[in-house]
Amino acid sequence: MANKGARRGRRRRSNGKPKRAPRREPIPPGPTGVHHIPDHLLELVLLRVGSSLALLRAAFTCKRWRRIVAAAAFLARFRSLHAAHVPGHHHVVDPSFKEPPPDGNSNHVYVPDPSTADAIDRRRLALDFLPEGDRSLPWELGDSRGSLLLLYRRNIVWHRITYRTWYSELHFSDMVVCDPLTRTYQTILCSDEAGSRLFLGVFLLDGVAVDESGGGFITMSNFRVLAVGYESHDFEDGRGTPRASVFSSGSEGGWQIAAENDVSIPEYALISFIGRARSSLYWMMERESVVLALDETTLEFSLIEFPCTVMGMPEESSAFRVIGGHDGALRVVRVMVNNDLTVFVQLQGSGEWVAEKVVSLPEATCGQPGREETYFQRPAKIVSASTRYILVTPQEETWIVSVDLETLEVERAHERNRYAGAAYPFELPWPPALQACRAADRRRSRRIYVPPTFAYELVNCICNAPTCSGTS
Numbered sequence: 001m002a003n004k005g006a007r008r009g010r011r012r013r014s015n016g017k018p019k020r021a022p023r024r025e026p027i028p029p030g031p032t033g034v035h036h037i038p039d040h041l042l043e044l045v046l047l048r049v050g051s052s053l054a055l056l057r058a059a060f061t062c063k064r065w066r067r068i069v070a071a072a073a074f075l076a077r078f079r080s081l082h083a084a085h086v087p088g089h090h091h092v093v094d095p096s097f098k099e100p101p102p103d104g105n106s107n108h109v110y111v112p113d114p115s116t117a118d119a120i121d122r123r124r125l126a127l128d129f130l131p132e133g134d135r136s137l138p139w140e141l142g143d144s145r146g147s148l149l150l151l152y153r154r155n156i157v158w159h160r161i162t163y164r165t166w167y168s169e170l171h172f173s174d175m176v177v178c179d180p181l182t183r184t185y186q187t188i189l190c191s192d193e194a195g196s197r198l199f200l201g202v203f204l205l206d207g208v209a210v211d212e213s214g215g216g217f218i219t220m221s222n223f224r225v226l227a228v229g230y231e232s233h234d235f236e237d238g239r240g241t242p243r244a245s246v247f248s249s250g251s252e253g254g255w256q257i258a259a260e261n262d263v264s265i266p267e268y269a270l271i272s273f274i275g276r277a278r279s280s281l282y283w284m285m286e287r288e289s290v291v292l293a294l295d296e297t298t299l300e301f302s303l304i305e306f307p308c309t310v311m312g313m314p315e316e317s318s319a320f321r322v323i324g325g326h327d328g329a330l331r332v333v334r335v336m337v338n339n340d341l342t343v344f345v346q347l348q349g350s351g352e353w354v355a356e357k358v359v360s361l362p363e364a365t366c367g368q369p370g371r372e373e374t375y376f377q378r379p380a381k382i383v384s385a386s387t388r389y390i391l392v393t394p395q396e397e398t399w400i401v402s403v404d405l406e407t408l409e410v411e412r413a414h415e416r417n418r419y420a421g422a423a424y425p426f427e428l429p430w431p432p433a434l435q436a437c438r439a440a441d442r443r444r445s446r447r448i449y450v451p452p453t454f455a456y457e458l459v460n461c462i463c464n465a466p467t468c469s470g471t472s
Contacts, residue, residue: 035062035064039068042065042068043068043074046058046065046068046069046074046078047074047077047078047081049078050082051082051085052078052082052084052085052428052430053085053087053428055069055078075430079430083326084146084427084428084430085427085428086113086388086425086426086427086428087112087113087426087428088110088111088112088113088122088426089110089111089113089386089416089423089424089425089426090108090109090110090111090125090141090144090149090423090424090425090426091108091109091110091111091384091416091419091421091422091423091424092107092108092140092141092419092421092422092423092424093107093108093109093419093420093421094419094420094421107138107140107141107421108140108141108421109419110122110125110426111415111416111419111423114414124180124181125180125181125426126180127139127149127151127178127180129178129183129185130151130176130178130185131176131185131187137153137154137155137173138153139151139152139153139176140152140153140154141422141424142175142201142202142203143201143202143203143204143424144204144424144425144426144427145203145204145205145206145218145223145427146204146217146218146219146427146429146430147179147180147181147426147427147428147429148177148178148179148204148218148219148220148223149177149178149179149180149424150175150176150177150202150203150204150225151175151176151177151178152172152173152174152175152176152202153173153174153175154170154173155170155171155172155173155199170198170199171195171197171198171199172190172194172195172197172199172202172227172229173190173195174187174188174189174190175187175188175190175202175225176188177204177220177223177225177249179219179220181429182220184220186220186249188225188247190227191227191245191247191255193243193245193255193257194227194229194245194255197229197230197231197243198229198230198231198232198268199229199230200228200229200230200242200271200273200283201227201228201273201281202225202226202227202228203225203226203228203276203281203296204218204223204224204225204226205218205223205224205225205226205246205296206218206222206223206224207219207221207222207223207224207248207249207250208222208224208248208250209222217430219429220249221249221250222249222250223249224246224247224248224249225246225247226244226245226246226296226299227244227245227246227247228242228243228244228281228294229242229243229244229245230242230243230265230268230271231243232267232268233264236264238266238267239264239265239266239267240264240265240266240267240268241260241262241263241264241265242263242265242292242294242301243257243258243260244257244258244294244299244301245257245258246258246299258299259299259300261300261301263292263301263302263303265285265288265292266285266286266287266288270285270286270287270288271283271284271285271286271292272284272317274291274317274320274321274322275321275322275323275385276322276324277322277323277324277330277331278324278328278330279295279296279297280293280294280295280296281293281294281296282304282322284317284320286317289305289308289311290303290304290305290306291303291304291305291306291311291322292304306332306353307353309353310332310334310344310353311332311334312334312336316334316335316379318381318382319334319335319379319380319381319382320332320333320334320335320382321333321334321382321385321390323385323386323387324387325345325387326387328348329345329346329347329348330345330346331343331344331345331346331356332344332353333382333385333390335361335379335380335381335382335392336379337379338360339360339361339362339376339379339380340358340359340360340361341358341359341360341361341380341390341392341403342355342357342358343355343356343357343358343405344356357405357408359403359408359410361376361380361392361401361410362375362376364403364408364410365401365410365412368401368410368412369412369413370399370412371399371412372396372397372399374396375394375396375397375399376394376396377394377396378394378395378396379395380392380393380394380395381393381394381395383400383420383421383422384421384422384423386423386425387405388404388405388406389402389403389404389405389416390402390403390405391403391416391417391423393420398420400412400417400418400419400420401417402414402416402417
């Protein structure tokens with residue numbers, strides 16, 4: 001009984017006064033700032049930056065961010081996830097249009113995109129550094145690729161059919177490739193083979209060298225020029241054969257004739273260039289139910305047949321364009337008889353063509369400045385086509401409007417609508433020129449040299465960027 005009383009007494013004493021919890025040491029606060037994010041997670045964040053221009057600005061946040069962005073593996077991954085940044089287009093000015101070129105002595109002008117109008121000062125893209133040569137034959141814009149431009153001199157030969165009827169043929173002449181941002185250029189003399197052919201187009205291609213990821217790229221020291229010409233048949237009137245020649249830059253470069261493959265096409269006057277997509281070039285041929293195509297990789301010509309619902313009549317070359325897309329699919333833009341601007345896409349895998357987007361031009365242009373009731377009585381003409389917008393004009397009068405392919409909105413007031421000619425995209429050079437800090441030694445640096453192109457606007461930040469705290 002005594003033992004039970006002792007146990008009850010101890011129980012009462014323990015129940016009367018609660019035990020104290022063991023004292024714990026305070027937990028130090030964990031990493032909460034952006035500079036505490038590990039490199040592998042920060043890399044995933046930077047990979048989701050919207051454009052190369054935004055990536056460049058992010059790279060100048062601090063030396064650590066610049067080191068991550070400057071890595072060749074990161075740049076290769078970023079380019080595979082994002083399309084090239086296009087801050088604007090070079091527009092050809094049609095001399096028959098009422099708007100003359102701004103400088104009065106060229107046929108092209110740079111027009112910035114509204115969303116990135118402050119990215120590039122258009123004065124930096126002036127071509128006043130090019131050799132003048134013969135003033136009667138000014139440089140005309142032929143193509144663009146990356147930040148480079150390809151220009152040529154128009155060599156027109158006139159032939160008389162009757163006393164009052166003439167027709168013209170365009171022959172090859174000398175060319176020049178330039179980079180407006182670095183103000184460098186290289187003149188290219190036309191080869192004898194190309195000079196003897198009629199002109200179907202000149203195009204810029206990536207150079208033969210590859211980057212660290214194994215992909216192609218283009219710079220002033222690594223480019224190719226593709227000249228596509230026309231040879232008439234000696235044995236068949238009104239028919240001919242397309243030919244291709246390639247010029248490669250570098251000390252071991254020069255002109256080379258591509259392998260010939262006999263593809264019969266109609267007379268020269270019936271052929272018109274209609275677009276570039278998926279590493280191929282396309283020409284419409286009137287009175288033909290097929291399209292001429294040239295593979296930029298193999299340099300082989302072929303004849304491609306489009307469905308009649310997609311291609312329309314062969315005579316409607318001004319209402320038909322071939323474009324690409326960021327998803328790699330082949331697309332066709334066509335103005336239908338009822339003036340519906342329709343975008344057809346070829347489904348990958350099945351090859352079936354389906355209508356992807358439709359805009360009724362008579363309805364969408366109502367209320368636009370200068371719109372007349374007499375417009376769009378006939379199918380409209382396509383002035384220029386790209387993956388971002390389409391420029392169209394009614395046949396009754398040159399009155400250009402642009403159709404945004406993403407929003408399908410029609411706009412008249414944009415500056416690009418003032419020039420009735422083809423448009424060539426200007427891409428910011430890739431990869432950017434960055435100075436990356438070594439992880440092991442902050443006092444030394446590794447410079448990745450690329451021509452100082454679109455880093456010029458932030459060049460003062462290269463040496464003055466703050467040093468991040470945390471993981472380096």
